[in-house]
Amino acid sequence: MTQYRTQPRTSATFDPATIAEIQRAADTGIYDIRGWGAKRPLPHFDDLLFLGASMSRYPLEGYRERCGTDVVLGDRHATYPLHLETPVTIAGMSFGALSGRAKEALGRGASEVGTSTTTGDGGMTPEERSQSKHLVYQYLPSRYGMNPDHLRQADAIEVVLGQGAKPGGGGMLLGQKITERVAQMRTLPQGVDQRSASRHPDWTGPDDLTIKIGELREITDWEKPVYVKVGATRTYYDVKLAVHAGADVVVVDGMQGGTAATQEVFIEHVGIPTLAAIPQAVQALQELGVHRKVQLIVSGGIRTGADVAKAMALGADAVAIGTAALVALGDNDPRWQADYEALGTSAGAYDDFQEGKDPAGITTQDPELQQRLDPVEGGRRLANYLRVLTMEAQTIARACGKAHLQHLEPEDLVAITIEAAAMARVPLAGTSWIPGQAAGGSW
Amino acid sequence: MDPLTATLSPTRDPKDLSMTDTLELDLAVSTLREVNARLHDPDLGVDDVVVTHPAGRHSVAVGLNRPMTVTVKGHVGYYAAGMNQSADVVVEGNAGVGVAENMMSGSVWVKGSASQSAGATAHGGLLVVEGDAAARCGISMKGVDIVVGGSIGHMSAFMAQAGRLVVRGDASDALGDSIYEARIYVRGAVASLGADCVAKEMRPEHHEELATLLKSAGYEDDDTHAYTRYGSARSLYHFHVDNTSAY
Numbered sequence: 001m002t003q004y005r006t007q008p009r010t011s012a013t014f015d016p017a018t019i020a021e022i023q024r025a026a027d028t029g030i031y032d033i034r035g036w037g038a039k040r041p042l043p044h045f046d047d048l049l050f051l052g053a054s055m056s057r058y059p060l061e062g063y064r065e066r067c068g069t070d071v072v073l074g075d076r077h078a079t080y081p082l083h084l085e086t087p088v089t090i091a092g093m094s095f096g097a098l099s100g101r102a103k104e105a106l107g108r109g110a111s112e113v114g115t116s117t118t119t120g121d122g123g124m125t126p127e128e129r130s131q132s133k134h135l136v137y138q139y140l141p142s143r144y145g146m147n148p149d150h151l152r153q154a155d156a157i158e159v160v161l162g163q164g165a166k167p168g169g170g171g172m173l174l175g176q177k178i179t180e181r182v183a184q185m186r187t188l189p190q191g192v193d194q195r196s197a198s199r200h201p202d203w204t205g206p207d208d209l210t211i212k213i214g215e216l217r218e219i220t221d222w223e224k225p226v227y228v229k230v231g232a233t234r235t236y237y238d239v240k241l242a243v244h245a246g247a248d249v250v251v252v253d254g255m256q257g258g259t260a261a262t263q264e265v266f267i268e269h270v271g272i273p274t275l276a277a278i279p280q281a282v283q284a285l286q287e288l289g290v291h292r293k294v295q296l297i298v299s300g301g302i303r304t305g306a307d308v309a310k311a312m313a314l315g316a317d318a319v320a321i322g323t324a325a326l327v328a329l330g331d332n333d334p335r336w337q338a339d340y341e342a343l344g345t346s347a348g349a350y351d352d353f354q355e356g357k358d359p360a361g362i363t364t365q366d367p368e369l370q371q372r373l374d375p376v377e378g379g380r381r382l383a384n385y386l387r388v389l390t391m392e393a394q395t396i397a398r399a400c401g402k403a404h405l406q407h408l409e410p411e412d413l414v415a416i417t418i419e420a421a422a423m424a425r426v427p428l429a430g431t432s433w434i435p436g437q438a439a440g441g442s443w
Numbered sequence: 444m445d446p447l448t449a450t451l452s453p454t455r456d457p458k459d460l461s462m463t464d465t466l467e468l469d470l471a472v473s474t475l476r477e478v479n480a481r482l483h484d485p486d487l488g489v490d491d492v493v494v495t496h497p498a499g500r501h502s503v504a505v506g507l508n509r510p511m512t513v514t515v516k517g518h519v520g521y522y523a524a525g526m527n528q529s530a531d532v533v534v535e536g537n538a539g540v541g542v543a544e545n546m547m548s549g550s551v552w553v554k555g556s557a558s559q560s561a562g563a564t565a566h567g568g569l570l571v572v573e574g575d576a577a578a579r580c581g582i583s584m585k586g587v588d589i590v591v592g593g594s595i596g597h598m599s600a601f602m603a604q605a606g607r608l609v610v611r612g613d614a615s616d617a618l619g620d621s622i623y624e625a626r627i628y629v630r631g632a633v634a635s636l637g638a639d640c641v642a643k644e645m646r647p648e649h650h651e652e653l654a655t656l657l658k659s660a661g662y663e664d665d666d667t668h669a670y671t672r673y674g675s676a677r678s679l680y681h682f683h684v685d686n687t688s689a690y
């Protein structure tokens with residue numbers, strides 16, 4: 001007689017990770033803090049496809065016909081807008097979260113391909129200034145290391161209101177990473193668990209921001225583009241208000257966007273996916289008549305040239321990468337597998353950037369671990385990766401018959417899920433249906 | 444022309460400003476952009492400037508970055524003398540939000556009262572407000588010295604990291620919430636202290652420090668024994684399960 005037995009089954013609601021988290025919380029009494037971005041599955045660029053050319057459109061010749069990639073950022077008010085050779089920029093990541101050598105490597109890689117890199121919540125280091133052709137200086141609520149000399153040395157200024165990983169939240173840097181140099185740059189006692197403010201200390205609301213941007217322009221004699229960065233939530237309204245406040249460039253960071261250290265609950269439960277944010281931002285810019293005049297930079301989960309092309313087809317002028325840039329430098333590299341295992345994780349899953357024990361030597365201030373990253377080699381790897389992203393995006397653009405990445409348009413896209421179709425506002429593949437819009441209606 | 448190369452110390456009496464070769468920049472005639480551009484011009488040729496008819500304009504005399512004196516004849520709006528480096532700025536009136544925000548060095552002297560966030564995030568220099576300062580005075584201060592002749596509003600010295608804040612009058616609610624290493628001296632009443640801010644003993648070095656600060660702002664007759672010192676209990680410096688209600 002066959003013995004039928006029930007098989008032990010884990011719950012979809014109380015899955016093993018959830019149970020482990022309850023146990024951990026009960027044990028420690030403190031929420032989980034980690035780096036990286038949202039890890040749950042979300043509607044994303046993978047849910048979109050391009051309609052390559054055939055009979056009704058004709059393509060450009062793959063390797064012969066020109067497909068431009070350059071972009072001008074911030075030409076609305078600034079005397080010196082940025083002119084980048086590729087629309088893939090490096091997002092703001094703080095010295096403190098990253099080692100000085102990692103910042104240097106980011107500057108080297110970005111400069112090699114003619115794009116910009118960005119400071120972060122910890123001020124400007126000489127390493128990154130000297131190695132970065134185009135350096136964007138972040139102006140954050142904490143104002144750590146905020147120095148008017150650095151403002152003048154910057155090529156653009158980015159007023160940070162929020163990050164996709166934690167819209168509405170401030171920064172965190174745990175004591176392990178507050179070394180003497182980091183503490184000194186931030187005017188903090190060495191080794192404290194640093195919390196940085198979520199609101200700017202001297203303005204609240206869009207009307208104040210208008211005045212603040214005016215001040216930044218006056219201080220720098222109207223030379224530099226001023227960006228405004230927001231985490232994606234009420235993106236349609238936030239973009240309108242940013243433009244009203246005088247932004248030359250709006251940066252929208254979706255919930256997949258990376259972070260150096262944030263509560264897990266914040267990363268996974270606050271904000272909207274990048275895909276949902278882009279059409280809202282573009283609609284806001286179009287309604288104000290400033291689409292392509294106030295440039296839109298999109299970030300949060302950009303990994304491939306296809307992602308770049310899709311973001312641009314939806315209306316972005318450029319994109320920014322954080323996590324992918326760190327991976328290009330060597331983050332989560334399998335060659336450190338034994339070290340990852342010693343930390344209770346594995347290459348590909350490591351996200352405890354806050355601990356400062358990064359085996360790859362990137363998200364750390366440990367003097368020995370830092371040596372594992374060679375800034376020249378790291379810079380070269382990043383430049384390679386940026387070139388691949390650019391060439392991949394060009395491959396797609398040519399296939400769609402576009403002589404410049406900026407000529408990509410929503411009309412080139414379809415969605416393979418109803419969710420993505422509704423969020424990205426492009427038709428479900430094989431139909432003319434955009435959920436929320438009349439069937440057959442035009443974009 | 445009398446080259447005023449000597450850096451004017453913050454302790455000088457701001458009334459002694461009448462020197463030769465004073466340049467007048469009139470905001471009733473020139474735009475703000477023109478006035479600030481002149482003030483930034485390293486070849487301006489004079490070190491003593493009077494700005495007239497500010498009429499509450501924002502961002503007056505921001506981003507100055509060399510030793511010079513600038514007297515603003517009237518009330519100013521937001522961010523007056525913002526990010527000041529080395530210059531000595533006097534506002535002969537009231538100042539709006541964020542006066543001397545992120546000052547690095549030099550001095551800013553407000554003859555009237557100041558609105559919110561006076562001296563916010565400032566890294567150095569001296570800010571004197573002869574009247575009152577509203578909420579969030581010295582918020583996130585990072586090394587500046589602030590002396591307020593009157594009282595200050597709520598949430599002042601929030602997350603104050605370094606520097607000294609002296610208040611001759613009273614302080615409103617939540618003084619010094621989440622304060623780091625800044626020191627606060629208050630003569631009058633404190634409505635309430637914020638998280639992790641505590642009253643501390645006045646040791647001889649604190650009397651000495653306070654006396655110097657008061658003197659630099661022209662209040663040398665004050666008795667330092669009438670003041671109480673406040674600072675960080677340092678109990679929130681590390682995340683701890685028993686402190687969760689404070690995070």
Ligand SMILES: Cc1cc2nc3c(=O)[nH]c(=O)nc-3n(C[C@H](O)[C@H](O)[C@H](O)COP(=O)(O)O)c2cc1C
Binds near residue numbers: 091094163300353
């Ligand atoms: C290690 C790390 C540090 C970061 N630090 C900052 C910061 O200081 N300021 C900021 O605005 N964003 C910061 N971010 C967010 C990035 O600027 C960017 O928004 C995000 O990484 C983009 O998403 P992606 O990582 O999926 O490319 C950080 C991200 C990472 C991974």
